[in-house]
Amino acid sequence: xxxxxxxxxxxxxPLHYCPGCTHGIVHRLVAExxxxxxVVDKTVGIAPVGCSVFAYNYFECDMIEAxxxxxxxxxxxxxxxxxxxxxxxxxxxxxxxxIGTAETVHACxxxxxxxxxxxxNCIYGMTGGQMAPTSMPxxxxxxxxxxxxxxxxxxxxxxxxxxxxxxxxAYAERVSVDCPKNVLHAKKAIKKxxxxxxxxxxLSIIEVLxxxxxxxxxxxxxxxxxxxxxxxxYYPLGVYKDIDAKEExx
Amino acid sequence: MNKVTFNVDRCKGCGxxxxxxxxKIISLSSTNLNQKGYHPAEITDMSKCIACAMCATMCxxxxxxxxxE
Ligand SMILES: Cc1ncc(C[n+]2csc(CCOP(=O)(O)OP(=O)(O)O)c2C)c(N)n1
Ligand code: SF4
Ligand code: SF4
Ligand code: SF4
Numbered sequence: 001x002x003x004x005x006x007x008x009x010x011x012x013x014p015l016h017y018c019p020g021c022t023h024g025i026v027h028r029l030v031a032e033x034x035x036x037x038x039v040v041d042k043t044v045g046i047a048p049v050g051c052s053v054f055a056y057n058y059f060e061c062d063m064i065e066a067x068x069x070x071x072x073x074x075x076x077x078x079x080x081x082x083x084x085x086x087x088x089x090x091x092x093x094x095x096x097x098x099i100g101t102a103e104t105v106h107a108c109x110x111x112x113x114x115x116x117x118x119x120x121n122c123i124y125g126m127t128g129g130q131m132a133p134t135s136m137p138x139x140x141x142x143x144x145x146x147x148x149x150x151x152x153x154x155x156x157x158x159x160x161x162x163x164x165x166x167x168x169x170a171y172a173e174r175v176s177v178d179c180p181k182n183v184l185h186a187k188k189a190i191k192k193x194x195x196x197x198x199x200x201x202x203l204s205i206i207e208v209l210x211x212x213x214x215x216x217x218x219x220x221x222x223x224x225x226x227x228x229x230x231x232x233x234y235y236p237l238g239v240y241k242d243i244d245a246k247e248e249x250x
Numbered sequence: 251m252n253k254v255t256f257n258v259d260r261c262k263g264c265g266x267x268x269x270x271x272x273x274k275i276i277s278l279s280s281t282n283l284n285q286k287g288y289h290p291a292e293i294t295d296m297s298k299c300i301a302c303a304m305c306a307t308m309c310x311x312x313x314x315x316x317x318x319e
Contacts, residue, residue: 005315020266
């Protein structure tokens with residue numbers, strides 16, 4: 001009996017990501033969710049600018065490449081004109097929380113019925129390791145060679161916490177892919193974020209704590225440790241908003 | 251016997267599968283190189299595998315297929 005095999009919605013091609021980069025795990029989880037829900041024929045993915053710019057080559061659903069940071073705006077257009085589609089964006093922290101902050105915040109404020117998969121790896125990966133709004137205090141990057149200084153560059157943005165204050169957000173959860181248990185949980189959260197859209201609940205965002213071994217200057221295994229030891233205390237895992245949970249509490 | 255198969259030429263030798271295997275039966279080959287030039291992951295003793303699929307769960311490149319007897 002096969003207990004684990006490649007999901008069908010994930011194209012059978014090599015990924016271009018660096019060895020041990022957890023972008024690949026998250027791609028697989030998105031594909032598993034699409035398979036589980038049987039929606040590959042009506043799903044439209046919006047790829048960002050960043051290392052996952054080629055995400056359009058990796059999924060068997062329709063894909064569109066958006067300009068840097070504009071994925072939620074493109075997704076809004078697709079979803080509003082084709083309400084029967086299932087639309088997701090896949091965005092890094094430079095894409096979603098720097099150049100695309102306006103698009104992100106306003107898609108959430110409008111309560112667009114979308115699914116956002118947000119990869120927080122504390123850095124701009126594609127362009128060679130510049131500081132992101134999510135880089136950790138003290139983190140050395142090519143644009144913060146002495147470490148991120150909160151007095152000069154401010155504190156990292158906690159995206160889930162910030163967006164969960166907006167009424168249009170139905171579901172916001174931060175997950176991690178640092179170990180098998182957390183990967184399995186991340187899968188559940190991603191699937192729920194897709195299910196919410198099918199059930200017309202509004203915007204769901206899943207923030208995934210992810211690694212960038214190449215630009216962190218660490219091995220893939222050291223990178224998972226850094227994620228656990230440095231990122232997790234500042235970015236606690238958990239559900240920041242869930243309109244379903246609220247109703248149950250009432 | 252349980253069976254773990256690797257799509258060898260997709261492996262990037264990152265070692266994530268090696269660290270999570272509870273039976274410690276995965277290692278990076280010290281002799282073989284794959285098409286990409288990485289030392290690919292391989293099983294040292296298949297008879298000890300419990301088909302838990304933890305290796306496959308952590309593999310960023312979906313290299314691994316797991317079958318239970
Ligand atoms: C309009 C515009 N400005 C800047 C860039 C350069 N650029 C490409 S990717 C990127 C940041 C990517 O970082 P992130 O979104 O965190 O994704 P990652 O590569 O880490 O996955 C930037 C600034 C661009 N392509 N277009
Ligand atoms: S640069 Fe970083 S985020 Fe980009 S593929 Fe390599 S490890 Fe992954
Ligand atoms: S299935 Fe489990 S026991 Fe078997 S090789 Fe993979 S991690 Fe090890
Ligand atoms: S996790 Fe995947 S890519 Fe990494 S060494 Fe194991 S099989 Fe190879």
